[in-house]
Amino acid sequence: MITYFVIFFMVIGAVFILIASIGLLKMPDIYLRMSASTIAGTFGVASMLIAAAIHFFDLGIFLHVIGVIIFLILTVPIGAHLLARAAYIIHLPMWDKTMHDDLKGKYDNEKQGFKPLGKSAAKPKAKITDKQEN
Amino acid sequence: MKHLLENIFLAFIWLTLTMKFELTNFIFGFAAGFVILWFVNRKHPNEYRYIHFLPRLLSFLLLFLKEVVKGSIRIGYDIITPSHYMRPGIIAVPLDAKTDLEITLLANSITLTPGTTSIALSDDRAYLYVYNVYLDEDVQKSIDEIKNGLEKKLMEVLR
């Protein structure tokens, strides 16, 4: 019985990881790719770890797995946040169907910080085209 | 927090008493400990927080889990089908969270949810800029969704 639980979680995890990988390949801009990859980081890996926890069903290992999950919960979002932040700061281009941008012009180059919404910002930088290298 | 430790301590005592170092036994011990703590502290309102903390935490986790599953399936669907339904954009979410810990936990929860990513915190810490893959037609609605959803539940847990 437990085996089927394990298989279920494993399969779910693996499938979502696969989807995330496809998304990484398919999505049109860096922000969307990151969004896609988050699925793997949370849903995918968590499922697989839970599968492992169920499989062993032992206190020590359970705590281990919980530890890893907590660690992931603490670190994965920070990584994503930092990457997205960096991408924005260096003006990585957004998909041309992007709807809305409250952050436009809010980055202060000198202070390396983000202005709050209310205060109007300096003129936004010129548009950067997504020139492909290779 | 003191009570959480107390609870865990009780669970371990339970483990040593029963001499069965197994996961199920620990969960049982933890649950029993919780009930005992509730029983002991129910007359002291000051000591009562922990007893509320656990249900609130559970409620937050459930919401969070729901968001995660929902976001995963939504994006997953988008990925495996040929056409794009995304409506991405960056929104500024005004914050109620004040302390470092609150802001951090909120931002992380947002990022962990597939489909949303917290990009930046404004310098005055009043706004959290969030990247959202599926913006509503009405941007404010998307903002409220976060404010009334994750932030509210999180604040309930932390305060």
Next chain:
Amino acid sequence: MILENVILYFILPVLSISMLLIFIRVFKGPRLMDRVVALDLLVIVGIGSFSAYAILHNKEVFIDISLILALIAFLSTVAFTWYYVKGDIEKDKFDQR
């Protein structure tokens, strides 16, 4: 036995294909950031594989490896973005690399 087969003939191949796809992104770029995001995901997939491995071989050691992997992914990201943002003036040119 069935668990073993599922892992060997479904889970691990699926994860491998994921790695291959991710690696294509690493290869394609086009920008450095894309590669970094891809590598980050690669590590995540690695953690997944290790859970599968832990089950397959019944060794909890692999869970520890996962933990180290997670630490690594995090550390790399932090270090990378730190320097990525720092090269302020040249950052556009820098990104071309």
Next chain:
Amino acid sequence: MEFLLAILIGGLFSAAIYMILRRSIIKLIIGLSFLAHAANLLIFTLGRVIRGKAPLIQEGSKHITETVADPLPQALILTAIVIGFGVTAFTIVLIQQVYQSVGVDDSDKLKASDQ
């Protein structure tokens, strides 16, 4: 599986040597690190690979009775990896100094010490 690993070792070795022969300093260093990888993998493979049988003595038993992976090559590789890290760290900093002195990523500009 050994066959595949042998191919991989050969591939790494080829790549290493090709990169060592490049003028680019950083490619040279990457080539050397590939070479170190190839060497480690070679020792590992030659120690006869086996899946899922780490050389750990089970709790309760005093010896290992079943066939397990050879622990000695593992220990050797571990030593080699750590040593390699030390040397690489130094080398990387050295490259930076080289750039400071020549300004370009071209080992052909490092001729002063031979003239």
Next chain:
Amino acid sequence: MNAIVIAPIVFPLILGLITLTLWQNRKMQEIANVIGSAVMVLISILLMKMVLSDGILVTQAGNWPAPFGISIVADTFSAIMVVISSVMGLAIAIYSISSMKNGFVLSDMLQKRQQFGYYPLLNIMYMGINGAFLTGDLFNMYVWFEVLLISSFILLSLDGTKLQIEGTFKYVTINLLSSAFFLIGVGFLYSLTGTLNMADLAVKIPQVENQSMVTVISMFFLVSFGIKAAIFPLFFWLPSSYHTPPISISAIFAGMLTKVGVYSLIRVFTLIFITDVAYTHTIILWISALTMFVGVLGAASQYDMRRILSFHIISQIGYMIFGLALFTPLAIAGAVFYIMHHIIVKANLFLVAGLVKRVGGSYDIRKVGGLVNTYPFLAVMFLIPALSLAGIPPLSGFWSKFFVVKAALELQEYFLVFVALLVGLLTLYSMTKIWNEAFWKNNPEKIPAKELVAGLFSKQNIFMTIPIILLALITLSIGFNPEPFYQIADRAAHELMNPSIYINKVLGGAQ
């Protein structure tokens, strides 16, 4: 006994740690280093005495029986190497006092060097060198190689001048390649024999079914150690780098480091790879001839003293390898004797070059002159090692050449004898070139050298002069009293040519 065998490895580390702790205190480091080096000399001589009286000494690190643990083995050959390395250590320790202090006349920059780990690095390098000499385990040897290599990397680049950085870069990268080959070779050997202990390898290798494989693997070691020993055509890193650091470092590198490569070549090609001597040693033979020749020719067009000397190292490495390749007791004894002689003499020449630079103002012999008149004692101190290097009898270099040539003649390798003798003549040419330019011709600069610095025995220079005299005296005593030195070399050769002595001592009959 256990302690004395491992002391040459451990003691330098202790000294390194002490000097590291005194990181910022230059004076204390100097004192600690000189005292420590002197103690090290005593330790090594004690080791030598014990080896001579008791035969090969073995200690099994960790008390694990061979071949399972790491055996530390002091046979006559390694004891010789340890003694010489400690003598060099003392000489350099003394020399460093002044060469560091008023470093190169006009600059006090080199003082800083001592606050940036000069002494700790030097001592730990000795740890690596002695480790490589004493270990009886092939992988352990790799580790010691790395210890001495990385310390030499840093010592080489310590001032960070453009030249040093470039030289270091070449030195580092080529040595990394060498290390990789070494490691791969060890991997192959382990796979074939299941052991790492050199004595055990010597036992197991003849039992390997496919002997051709062993021969192929020996090529990995030939190339790897060959790079470290700077044989043809693997020597390029040496002339690129050895002239760039301050002279005390050049001296120790020139004297000791390449010999570690030679030592290892001799060790493995007398103990382990002796199953196909007709093939392997013939290759070594031709390599040695080319090494001798190319090295000495390289020097002929050079004018920087350090570069001339560097090219000569290659040439003389050729002689030592020649001895190995001939593979007779006399030839091996000759090679060992050559090593003893060469370390002392070559290091001394570098140290003399340092003094020439200090009192003459340059390493470029075209820019220096007239030293025979201004510094006649320095002239004598140059002539002794220089003529010895050139093989003028009865100095130590003559005997070295004599043994090797005699051994070659006995094997009727006439062409190679011709090459060896020709190389000797060209070496003489190079040495007289330095003499003609730096000592005999008039000083082109017209600046009286004496105004720059005081005499050799002045407070300023005395610490540079003492080690030069010390080493010159050793050269003379080897030359004029070759018998005991030859006896020791012969004993070393006897042990090397009869591996069973070594094997029995290390494995203790447990095989």
Next chain:
Amino acid sequence: MNSVILTTTTRILLPILLLFSVYTLIRGHQEPGGGFVGGLVAGMAFALYTISNGVASARKIFPLSPTTFLIIGLTFALSSGLLSLFLGLPAFTGIWGTYEFPVIGYLSTPLVFDIGVYLVVFGVSSSIIFTLKLKE
């Protein structure tokens, strides 16, 4: 890095990671781990903290210089190896205590050696990170 989110998290993570590194060190003799991995984890934790919070803040937490860690580590390792010489045994012979402590197990020279390794690895990685960061 001006990210409150990052600095807050790293402050939470540092003790966890250090604890984990010590755990890895101690169980190394019985399970995968040991001084190297432990030291590396500690070094990485330290690197993480230094990069996120700056050198000054890191200095406050680690009052000893990385070089000191390094020297102490080497001294630990070396003296654990030399202790046996005083008993007339070859260097690096393991000497084991008789009382088995919980978690740690028997006190022994190999354990001290491993702790030395841990300290060196930690000292080295943090020293390199420090040097690089100070160069900024």
Next chain:
Amino acid sequence: MLNIIFIGFLAAIAAPFIHKYLPKISGLLLTLVPLGIFVYLANMIAPVSKGEVLLLSYTWFPSMSVNINFVVDGLSLTFALIISGIGAIIVFYASGYLHGHKKLARFYGYLLFFMTSMLGVVMSDNILALFIFWELTSISSYLLIGFNHESERSRYAALQALLVTGGGGLALMAGLIIMGSVGGSYNISELLSQSSIIVGHSLYLPILILVLLGAFTKSAQFPFHFWLPNAMEAPTPVSAYLHSATMVKAGVFLLARLSPILSGTDVWHITLTVFGGITMLMGASMAIGQNDLKRILAYTTVSALGIMVFLIGLGGPYAITAAITFLVVHSMYKGGLFLVAGAIDHETGTRDIRILGGLKAHLPLIFLGAILAAFSYSGIPPFLGFVAKELIYETTAHFALHPIILTVVAVLTNMFLVATAIMVGVKPFFGKYLETPKHPHHAPLTLWLGPVLLGVLGLALGVVPSWISKGLISPSVDAIAQTEGIKLALWHGFTPILLLSLLTLAGGVGLYYLSDAIKRKQAFFDKLAAFGPEEGYKALLKGLVTFSSKQTNFFQNGYLRHYFYWILTTFMLLVLFTIYDKELYSFLKVDFSGIYFYEALLVIIMLLATYSAIRSKTVLSSVASVGVVGYGIALIFSFFSAPDLALTQFSIETLTVILLVLIVYKVPKFNDYSPVKNRRRDAVLSIAAGLTITLLVMLVLNMPAESSISSYFLENSYVKAHGRNVVNVILVDFRGLDTMGEITVLSLAAIGVYTLLRFRNGNKKSVEENMND
């Protein structure tokens, strides 16, 4: 005997100090050293003339049978007496000649050093000891020729002499070693009985050639003669001593000494006679074309050396007696004439015979010495020179083969010599006094005593040749030819030989008057010399330097990739050739079984990453590829039961990548520097290397796994080392020493990083300025 050598060297070392503290009497004091030795040796004449041979051995280096064995027989005694006797004269002469010279102290040292070495050469019975002294004479000669080292010509001449004689010396060494091993001993006294074995041995010819190379270079035989005239850059006492009376005769001595062992074959006789003949004629004829007193003497010395070699080549009691007699007389008159030349130079400031004349009145005692020497030189009775010349003609005229040719050559040579004797010994003193750079004053005692002494001795011995005949020459001949020596006599009656002597004198005088005409043809000689051996030497030296710089530019050209190319090609050649030679490839078997899909995929990804690292145009993308490879390897470790390795590899790979990113992010973009051709070449090399490694790995994997020492670890890890993680137990216990080294490396790396970054940035400029020149 040993004390002579000892005292000699001690005196050489002490000489500079003696001169420094007792400058006034140092010359006299130091003259006592050779004089004392001379007297000591002279006491041995009596026993030696009775046919006694003294052998004295001192053990030195028994393992190699290199011992200081001395032999005192006629030959060595004759030479030793010449060396010490003329040595005494020279030291005394030098104290006047170089009076006040600031390097006189050093000069005494060199001179005594040479003298002692030379004594060692002639007295050694052990050929290796002989060789050692032989080389010492080369070195002291080098130092003496270059005594006036401020002059470039001196340095050139010194180097030339050293290289020529040194080169010959090396050949000699090889020859002696072979001879020793063929004959079974290094002692001449023992080799004498082995003569037939040596001569009959297949190695006889190499031995002979090598020994002759040594002797011919030292004794300035054609074609190695050119260094001797150039060596006249040395101060005159040196020329007199080394380059006429003693050192150059070492070669002759050696031939004489070894002739009982090596002679008796056609090749010996022909070689020596032909080369000696050419040398004697050539030297004499070239002498006449010179104007410099010392160069004239130098060429005649070449000629005289040729005569001696010629005579030894002819062999037999007559020839040997002639050779020894000529050797003795030549030492006296040539030494004397050199001293005269030096005195003239010292007093007048020139040695050019064209501007010398009428010095008879100004330098009467010098003139006396000169004329005595010139008479002996010209072979005028009753001088000893006459006796010697008669003996030479006697030998040639009675030789079994080609007596006429031999005699003609001898006579012709002697005619030239007579002409030069007039040029040197007569011409400067007679005729009109010509003004010279310095006005000659009466020469001091130190300058005239030597020539006069030598001249008088030449006369006295000519008159009573039996003095020397019985005591020295006969025993010498005994030592060489092992036959009874010929008794010397001044007067043989009116024989055809006497006629030849008269003819020689007449011809000589005639040639002297023709000498100006000959000199006018100087240009012709110069042209001829352009093809001569000296030009060959110059070309060789120049070629050496050119070749050296070409070779260095080729091998050591500064391009790191070129170095790698050489190393890797060498490696590949060695390995591939061995594989080919041992036909290893035939053992190859390929086994595809047991490959899991995901593992294969991982390998493919890693290979792609490697390829990407090669192809990528940007630094960070190749760094990313490196990361992929590193993590891939960690995955392989974890797949195949190496968790510790996986943990370590993951951590270290991360740290490495981080370091790379931190440090090299400012690295410029890659450029494709290499042309396609090079890249193809490198690709071929690297693919070959990769395939080779794969092949080797497969081969080894096909071989049965040996039982390894690991079983011990698995067995004892828990029982004896109390650890369940065997890998960790190996690291901290079984092989703790490895780990000790390893953490040392790590610590050093940290120090290195610190030093490179902090030390350098502190002081870039100033150090650089001071360090590099």
